[in-house]
Amino acid sequence: MQGTSTNVGTTLGQVEASELETKLAAWNILERRVEDNLALVPDIVTLNVGGTTFQTAKGTLLRVDGSYFHALLGSGLWAPTQEGAYFLDLDPVVFRHVLLFLHTGDVSMVGLTFVERTVFKSMMKSLNLDGLKGWQWHPTDDFTLSTDSRTIARSATSTRNVFDVGAVAELPPCGSCRIRVDNVDGPFRIGLGTITDQDDRSRPRRNQCYLYESDGRFFNKNHHVQSSALPNLKTGDVVTIRRAPLRIGFAVNDDLPFHVELVDPSEELVLVVGMYRIGTKLTSVD
Known part of the structure; x- marks a missing residue:
């Protein structure tokens, strides 16, 4: 009985190891596909955000791993319009502050109204950008x-x-x-x-x-x-x-x-x- 139990345990372990290898192989294929798709995206990306055109570096859009931009550009399914721009149905005034975050890594809402600040928070969340951390006091000598x-x-x-x-x-x-x-x-x-x-x-x-x-x-x-x-x-x-x-x-x-x-x-x-x-x-x- 002990030998049978050992054989069963060994077989289960082999099956689990085989399944893990299969999953890792599939994941590696997916990662290579994403990298290949990202390589096809131009270094300068044109965005049509609510009718307003923005141009920025591809590296800027991909600054945050796992973001909406990383997922869409990496999927190969987000195609530009005939004019060569990727369309986003977002508020362009608020989106400027999203781009500023991607450029600098800092969140700034200077100049935004109360309603626009609420929209900004929702926009950052929908784009899966982790920048809205707890607020901090500004440094001062006092x-x-x-x-x-x-x-x-x-x-x-x-x-x-x-x-x-x-x-x-x-x-x-x-x-x-x-x-x-x-x-x-x-x-x-x-x-x-x-x-x-x-x-x-x-x-x-x-x-x-x-x-x-x-x-x-x-x-x-x-x-x-x-x-x-x-x-x-x-x-x-x-x-x-x-x-x-x-x-x-x-x-x-x-x-x-x-x-x-x-x-x-x-x-x-x-x-x-x-x-x-x-x-x-x-x-x-x-």
Whole structure:
């Protein structure tokens, strides 16, 4: 019986090994076919995106392995039109930012409206481009950054008043973010603000911001105090900030949000933070 069991086990092992070799051989054939198809694509690729023509290097489109472009161009089934352009039924204004990501590896949504940012997020997902990672604070001399620039704290060497607004980060394309209060040492402010061309990129003007102060007060644009049901913030709290087309919502620990109407629904907003003392620390938890 033992000999029979050994023979059966050996036979099964041989069958599995044979099946694996067959699958690997088929995979190698497929890979060679993909490489052959990609080699046939011109070095300069013309795209017709929603009626707008774009030209870019083949290597740019193929920068991300496993992307929509890699799959279609590698399949040999995506044929150009009679004019020699590959057609994409996408918004050309938003697609420019997709190309910028493929060129630089960085996601930029500067100049996009709230609706266009939502379209951008969907477009990146449909093209299977992995660029929308968690948001990060911009570097500044007044704050120290850690945890891949997702944690921010007042710098011990900072000498200027950065309680009003001291650091910024681009609002994620989904229009919402979650910030955890890791430690509290004195008052601080978080919210959304507008940066004009005349402003310091690391310090937008206070009267151009919607600010939630840690003592529960809320400051509208022009620094007007607006009554709210927001609580005092303490260590461990998580603040959710969500921008909608006409208003902004602030919620603590998934409680009911406090909403404020936007003064200008078309304006571009960035995340802002200000801290009075060194010990306060905040972290993005998206």
